[in-house]
Amino acid sequence: MSNATFVQLSAHTGENFEAYLSTPARANGAGLVILPEVYNVNHWVRAVADSYAADGFTVLVPDLFWRQQPGVYLDYDEPDRARAQGEEVDVDGVVSDVGQAAAYLRAQLGDQAKVGVIGFCLGGRLAVLAGIRERLDAVIGYYAVKLDQHLAELPELEKPTLLHFGETDPWVPQQTQESVGAILADRANVDLQIYPGTGHGFARNGYPPYNADATAVARQRSNALLATLT
Known part of the structure; x- marks a missing residue:
């Protein structure tokens, strides 16, 4: 079992924003920042956070869109509204928020605690950029979207990284997967996995x-990487 609540984090600018915090009954000493889809901190991603807390991680899920309108957490019957939020997101601002979330976790767990980041869809894009720019x-x-907009930055990705893509994902087309793969294929720290016959959101149970x-396979692979944090 885990305990969950919302907490306030501080952005680099000094403003506060909300994040969902799920704490384990038995902590393994590591932290996770989970970055949601364009639907933001909704019931599904909270359940994902709770599942990782059940594995011993202390987990934070920050509000991705607080600069636009805080606390807008959508269900899956509002795809147009969710996508509109995603198009307006302050990418650089949220990436810096991930660094602040990781710092919050280290304040709870100890400065030497290891912190990973997991992202879905838009959150996957933000996770990759945070892995480049922040202390993770x-x-x-x-199924990280729009990585083709960051091809020049991808070679700076030095952290242990696992990328899951659906073979038939219309939001991450084959051309994008190939472009990303061409840059990262020879990197020993990066594992890029493509799941045959799956599309965007294949892990959204x-x-x-x-x-x-x-x-199940993706979670097993993810768990193997996360085990290096504990």
């Missing part, structure tokens, strides 16, 4: 196009 120890991205087998 591992990066996991599920309870909602199509959820693929249970791919999700």
Whole structure:
């Protein structure tokens, strides 16, 4: 079992923003920042955070869109509104928020505690950029969108990284997957996995196009990387 609540974090600018904090009954000493889809800190990603807390991680899920309108956490029946939020997001600002979230976790766990980041969709894009720019120890991205906009920065990704892509994902097309793969393929710190016959959101249990087998394999691979944090 985990305990969950919302806490206030401080941005670099001094403003406060909300994050969902899930703490384990038995902490393993490591932290995780989980970055949600464009639907933001909704019930699904909170359940994901709780599942990692059940594994011993102390987990934070920050509000991605507080600069636009704080506390807008959407269900999956509002895709247009969610995508509109995603198009307006302050990418650089949220990436810096990830650094602040990691610092918050280290304040709780100790300055030498290792902190990883996991992101889904838009959150996957932000996770990769945070892995480049912020003090983090591992990066996991599920179907990270728009990485083709950051190809020049990707060679700076030096942290242990695992990227999951769906083979038929319309939001991360094959051309993008190939472009990212061409840059990262020879990097010993990066593991790029493509899941045959799966699309965008294949790990979102309870909602199509959820693929249970791919999700289980992806979680197993993710757990293997996260084990290096503890």
